Amino acid sequence: MVTELIGRIERYLDLAPKARADAETVGPFTVFRSRVAHPFFARPSPGWARGYATAADVRSVGERQRELGVPETIEWVKEIAPDLGTACKDAGLRVSEHPLLVHHDSLAVPVPDGIRIRRIDDPDDDVLPSAQSVARIAFASAGTAIGDAGHTERDIATEQRAPDASDDLRQLIRDGRSVVVVAEDEHGVLCSGGHNPLGAVTEIVGVGTLPSARQRGLGAAVTDTLVADAIRRGIEVIFLSADTDDVARVYERVGFRRVGTACVASPGSIAR
Ligand SMILES: CC(C)(COP(=O)(O)OP(=O)(O)OC[C@H]1O[C@@H](n2cnc3c(N)ncnc32)[C@H](O)[C@@H]1OP(=O)(O)O)[C@@H](O)C(=O)NCCC(=O)NCCS
Structure with missing residues (x-):
């Protein structure tokens, strides 16, 4: 229906x-x-x-x-x-x-010890390329399992990025069309994610944690901060699509519930 x-x-x-x-x-x-x-x-x-x-x-x-x-x-x-x-x-x-999920209830989500969660307010923030490398490395290790790739891989990937590779995202942040949140420790970004507001609806996108930093509550804390930001903006519908049921569970723990199904068709393997 x-x-x-x-x-x-x-x-x-x-x-x-x-x-x-x-x-x-x-x-x-x-x-x-x-x-x-x-x-x-x-x-x-x-x-x-x-x-x-x-x-x-x-x-x-x-x-x-x-x-x-x-x-x-x-x-x-x-x-x-x-x-x-x-x-x-x-x-x-x-x-x-x-799974297609919508936020329905704000739950208490702790910030792990030694972690700073922050929204990137300055579109020219130097940390943005690193946040994008984290997302790329995270999505290359689909699922929720802990893995080896960590800050060394992130720093190598960031060094290899073209100098203008973050320009699109910087402009979207400047225009208020994208909001980016990162979780950092003293060595840099471990988890990043965003939401893209449009009127009273927003989609949470690209939440990814470095494989070596998973299962410490970073994904939940970044998502919760994105939700709080969206609510502060008066957004009424906060939704996302999760890759699998395991990934959906991370979001259910921060107050999302399943409302439908997102479908993807492509000729070969599915890249999301
Ligand atoms: C999905 C993803 C973002 C989750 O990131 P994360 O930082 O590991 O998320 P969390 O730590 O908040 O939650 C993961 C699990 O660790 C558990 N956990 C959280 N803190 C914990 C702690 N201190 N000790 C033990 N377990 C803990 C959570 O309960 C959750 O368990 P569950 O899988 O049984 O539900 C990450 O696995 C990832 O990047 N995956 C690939 C990209 C992707 O699919 N992103 C989602 C796009 S829709």
């Missing part, structure tokens, strides 16, 4: 990419062509007649994405387009499903 809440999330998901990407209609889909470093995807267009996309529609959107040189990925909310997964599979794509 499409609740009012899911409808608000759907409208956000259609509008938010337009701040960073050009939108083009291809049959029942909108293809987003990124203007920033981060690639975008296609989504069913708003008002699209539910369930009526065919495998041929999906193939057409893939063709256009190949022409544009953008990833052949389609994302949607299952409750909005319950049959799209079948059309995507018929077109030869792999479909994965991910």
